[in-house]
Amino acid sequence: MAEANEPDAFDVIVMAEARFHGEGYQEGYVEGSHAGAMEGQQYGIQQGARIGLEIGSYLGFSITWLRLLHKHSDDKHSKKIKVLESLIEMVQKFPHQDPTYDKLQEDLERIRGRFKQVCSLLHIPSDFRLTKEGSALSF
Structure with a gap:
């Protein structure tokens, strides 16, 4: 007869699937969190x-x-x-050192709008594009 402190052999076998599922989930969660953080950092660097x-x-x-x-x-x-x-002045005040600035996109859109206004006043097309080779302003 088995002692009261020892687990039943059948319980160990029956509960193995649930235990392995839980351990696999935890390992996957930790690895996924780490991979996601690395991917997010790379994406942030590229966008910045x-x-x-x-x-x-x-x-x-x-x-x-x-x-x-x-x-x-x-x-x-x-x-x-x-x-x-x-x-x-708008470009110089742009918070390029603060990635958590909550109005970053709004300020960027204002700068883009002002750039288009400048191009319009100068009678220059504002065709700005970014490529892997670099940036290009078409004149």
């Missing part, structure tokens, strides 16, 4: 680089045009200069 490239292109574009317009400064360029300065 893409946004940084876009914002940097806007800044370089704006500074270049601002300098060109200042060389030929007159009253007809004053509105263009003000809008370019506004775009530069």
